[in-house]
């Protein structure tokens with residue numbers, strides 16, 4: 001899997017200041033986002049399907065990796081590149097059975113033990129969080145703040161890419177990368193920004209600089 | 217499709233008087249149920265997946281048709297015979313893309329117009345209701361009582377099998393069949409019965425006698 005995990009947008013139209021998710025995604029693409037995940041908690045499957053098809057066109061045109069949160073069937077129906085699963089979702093192997101061997105299957109974890117378990121179960125990457133406390137409890141499964149220490153411990157424990165999520169901004173993203181994350185996933189830092197394109201670029205630059213400083 | 221739609225159980229462990237859904241399904245199979253639909257509103261996808269695999273074994277052994285409510289991915293992952301979709305679920309064509317051409321795809325409708333639309337969209341059968349008022353609003357999407365007149369109008373309007381749902385018992389099932397339904401779907405009439413096997417048999421007999429009287 002050659003996917004870049006640097007800057008990862010999780011969509012949530014209800015937290016996008018009246019902007020459509022299509023507009024937020026277009027701005028994020030222009031700003032250099034690497035991955036877009038269709039989340040949209042609270043929307044019906046039907047709504048997510050129709051929005052999901054639109055995002056598939058946008059991300060395909062831009063060569064941006066495109067994942068769907070939770071719902072393997074929506075991922076399959078919109079021809080996403082994969083799915084991101086939590087504790088209450090289908091098991092990783094079941095998702096892969098439905099989506100095929102090439103699909104990217106990610107998994108949310110909050111501990112070293114869960115991370116090891118997810119990798120043994122076949123996760124291609126891990127979403128690790130909440131790194132920092134977040135006020136977007138309505139749209140996150142990850143509530144408990146685990147801090148960069150746990151990010152570092154998980155990065156040491158597993159060999160798959162890990163993406164920090166939860167309360168991440170351009171200001172603290174370097175700490176998350178320094179701790180060992182391959183990328184950072186955000187909702188609000190892009191969706192509620194005054195300028196989502198600028199916000200994405202700022203975040204992507206912060207991630208890139210931190211990554212480069214580690215490589216040295 | 218040679219599926220029998222006479223007696224159709226929709227599962228709901230939370231309305232099964234402490235019995236497991238596996239036990240209720242086993243009793244319904246012994247009582248002569250034709251179709252089992254995994255519903256289990258309020259359960260997580262993970263829980264429905266694990267229960268769904270168990271029901272797949274039970275129904276396969278008994279040669280009973282097995283469907284999953286709403287979730288196309290769970291239907292695929294547990295190797296169900298198909299899926300039953302509502303207004304908020306994936307479109308019929310998208311479900312069929314995921315499940316394959318052989319899958320049974322049913323659709324809930326409450327009006328002649330919706331019935332025609334669903335059949336044009338490719339529904340293999342229709343769940344029509346709520347035929348009668350029901351107190352299980354927590355587990356049914358179908359709230360408004362449409363009565364046997366609408367069942368009759370839908371039966372006249374479409375050529376696919378239709379199954380009445382909502383407040384149906386062995387006592388009123390004959391009226392639903394007389395109105396033109398091919399079968400009746402129930403939750404409570406089986407799940408909260410003193411003896412789910414006897415209740416299934418009583419319901420199946422009522423449906424069979426009413427169907428035979430029409431054929432004459």
Ligand code: NI
Nearest residue numbers: 137140141142
């Ligand atoms: Ni949260």
